[in-house]
Amino acid sequence: MQAVRQRFALWLGVVTWVLAASVSGSSAQELAPPLSTDLAAPFSAALSSDALPMPPAPKPHPDAPAEAAETPIENLLDRAPEPLFSDTLVPYAPSVHLNPAGAPAENQGALYLMARLNRDSQPIEKGLIWRIYSETTNEEGRLELVSTSEGGDAEFRLDPGVYLIHTAYGYATAVNRIVMGRDVKSKMVTLNAGGLKLEAALTEDNAIKKGPLLFDIYGTEFDERGERKLVAQNVQPGKIIRLAADTYHVVSRYGDVNAVVRADIQVIAGKLTEATMHHKAAGITLKLVNAPGGEAIANTSWAVLSPGGDVVVEANGAFPRFVLASGEYEVIARNNGVNYRSDFEVQTGNDREVEVMASDENTAVAN
Known part of the structure; x- marks a missing residue:
């Protein structure tokens, strides 16, 4: 029993001494044995951010918006x-x-x-x-x-x-x-294509704004019959025509008789080509009258001839009107079996009436 008491007293004394050393500020390093090298290295590695196991990525909620990322x-x-x-x-x-x-x-x-x-x-x-x-x-x-x-x-x-x-x-x-x-x-x-816009004029300051003006567009090459390929017909002035880039032969018809001009025009890909073609022509109205300024005689047939005697145009009625190319002409009016003739001249841009007098001195024999 005495031995037990001695061991208990010894144990109590050791505990009291340890507590006293802690209170007095003794270093814990002096009391505890140092960590061995074999234990410290794994512990340090465990603290490294590279060695920490990454948690699994959370699964997005079905209604959540998709994360921004590079899209293939x-x-x-x-x-x-x-x-x-x-x-x-x-x-x-x-x-x-x-x-x-x-x-x-x-x-x-x-x-x-x-x-x-x-x-x-x-x-x-x-x-x-x-x-x-x-x-x-x-x-x-x-x-x-x-x-x-x-x-x-x-x-x-x-x-x-x-x-x-x-x-x-x-x-x-x-x-x-x-x-x-x-x-x-x-x-x-x-497409390698461009646009073409066509206009016509009588003089530099006298554009043709009204009247029977049309354009025909042809290719420049001839076929085995010596004819050009018709690309576009009866084109209105001012209208943009879409064409493949190339050079085209354009025919401008002012009226239905002989006021015709031609030109080769190039269409450039991606560009709008605007071209103005100049006519030398005028509008002429024919009248058969008994006196200057008189009333036109109805039931009259007409023939307009070139200076060489070729028929340029024919018509019937009291007031036939034509657009004629500038130049000199002969006109023959036939009424009640009698032919009356007269000469007249067409000047560019000068639209006018041409009166044929139904008199004996103007009678003529016409074939």
Whole structure:
């Protein structure tokens, strides 16, 4: 029993001494053994940020907006294709008329088409006519029309196969071949076209604003019969005609007789060419009268002759009117079996009446 008490007293004394040392500020390092090298290294590594295990990324809520990230180019469905100036095909998915999955129908490909006048012009927004033909012919030996579209850019859903794309912008056209699969493609068509605006005038300050004025546009080359290819006919003045870039032979007709002028005009791709053609002509009204300034005699037939005797124009009535090229003419009026003749001159821009006197001195024999 005495031994137990001694051991308890010794234990109590040690505890009391330790507590006293702590209170007096003794270093814990002096009391505790140092960490061994084998234990300290793993502990230090555990404190390194590189060694800390990363927690798993939280799963987004189904209604939460998607995180901003770089979008692969092939998934950019909300922008137009990059401008192309050649026939190179590039993948593209249009932003409209797609199924909910953002892709064409399972068994079809998508084709997006745009066109421009030349390499430096903006895409055409209206006035285009697109026609898609199958490359194979039908039983009649003709290409089958698959689809059409009008306006600016166009989008088509096509079965896999080979097609011909016919693009028309006024009288300017282009044909391209394309092979379609079940993917999405785009094509920029360069038409190499421009515009032509035609006017006419009698003098520099006397433009022809009214009257029977029309233009015909021809190609400059002749065929095997020596004829030019007619491109556009009966074109009104001031109207813009869309044409492929080239040189054209333009015929301006003022009236229906002989007031005709011709010119070769060049159309430049991407440009509007404005041309004014000058006529030497005037409007002439014929009257058969019994006295100067008198009333016109009805039931009269007319023949206007050139100085060489060739018939220029014929007509019937009391007041026939013509547009004639400047120059000298002979006119013969026939009434009640009697022919009356007179000479007159046409001066450029001088519209006037020509009176033929129904008198014995003006009678003539005309064939």
